[in-house]
Amino acid sequence: MNRADPAVMPDSGIQTLDRSMLLVELVTRAGHQGMTAAQLEAASGFSIATVYRLAQALKRLGLLRQIRDRGPYLLGHQLIVWGSAAGQTQCIKRAARGPLRSLADQFDNSFFLFVPDGFNVLCLDIQDGSQPTRSYVSDLGDRIRHGLGQASIAILSHLSRTEYDQILARNAATLQRSYGIERFDIDQAVAMCRRLGVTGGVEGTEPPEFTGIASPIMDPSGAPVAALSCSVPRKQMNETYYHALCDQLRQHAQVITQRLYGAIEER
Template identity: 40%
Template sequence: MSGTQSLERAFLLLRVIAATGQQGASLDELRAALGCSQATAYRLLQYLRRQGFVRGAPQRGRYVLGYELFALGAQAGNASALRERARLVLLRLAQRFGDTFFLLVADGHQVLCLDMLAGQLPVQSYSGTVGGRIPMGVGQASQVLLAWLGRGERNEILAHNAATLRLDYGLEVQRIAASLPSVRRLGYASGLVDKRLPGYTGLAVPILGADGRPLGALSCALARARMTDARRETLAQMMRKEARQLGQT
């Protein structure tokens, strides 16, 4: 087995373990997912355990992600300390409005939830939790991130995600693209209704760097019935103010 193949299988093993959550994955499940011999799966598993990327689950014979991944994750994507600086912003917004607020960043063809702070009211969201990913094009954070990207980059992302957006979310890329000029003009996005979470809406604003490119997005999620015109305007005003300060520091 080549070094590249071993590396690919190790990454796949980590993803399979991550998908099992607190229950963890057994050696047989990992072997089946990797399509390799039990000896190969065991060898990869033990190497990852020695590095701290995998540890034993409470249930004997099962494995969960190790704490070393948490330590690396705390640093990943935070070279500009954006997550660190945005934490107090999320706290202020959640305390004022009672809604759940998110910090999201573009990551290739996806949007990654870098941080979130739950409000007083339960809410469903696309990303689900910190570290959750959604296809670029889904949700209001995607809209603002796409709106401030160059046309070529934006078109490539939407073309790549077109099938997933249409089949899984009921979103056509033409509809998403047509909404972006309005997002640029208003300075915020309210999201497009899709078949996954039709009862929820939100609002997102871009965090722009000195070069005008998006560093990330501040977003909130709430039940559609609670999003009055007055609430939307107040949210947009406060979130734009916070985003401008984040982009300047």
């Protein structure tokens, strides 16, 4: 079994927590078969003693379980309780599935649903048209740092000032170093998204082969709960296509908002 790539997991900065979460992630990927301690050792790169220590702690918390002694570790029932509490996210996914499919059929490109996830945005759903495209994410569950990509700008544009400043204070150095994205550029893109209801994100020093547009989905208080976005080859994004995408993304974001919350009065 190949070792897990730690880059796909968010980094909390607390080693024990990060290692524990990696074990839970590995068991999740293994499905109903679960993983033995030896398999977790091989996949994580941790010592067998570390695997046992963390796995036993996760069992006590209800996050992992074993049907028999020395059997494979499976996901614990506490996660079901937490999953129910996180039900709003599943509601968002259900409400967005039809609009995403409609957009993919209309434009033939790939359309994405992102939700805020701490200092990142997380890809919750993807619907592909006849010409699938990928840029910063390749699969469900992938994360992008806030400030990178169109969806993160759409969500940032409606966060409180405190949240906005905290997120960018954390991400600014990496965005500048890895992508050439400055705080000023993000501020400008956010201001434009607030005016237009859509955003093309921020161009860095290494723009990908693809570009896109995103539109925020907000709750009745005006807080962002998600964003619709698309990935389009740059050569396809002419002015006519751009305006059609903007109009349809705004309309479909409104449809999702109405499905989630009903009609919302103009704020």
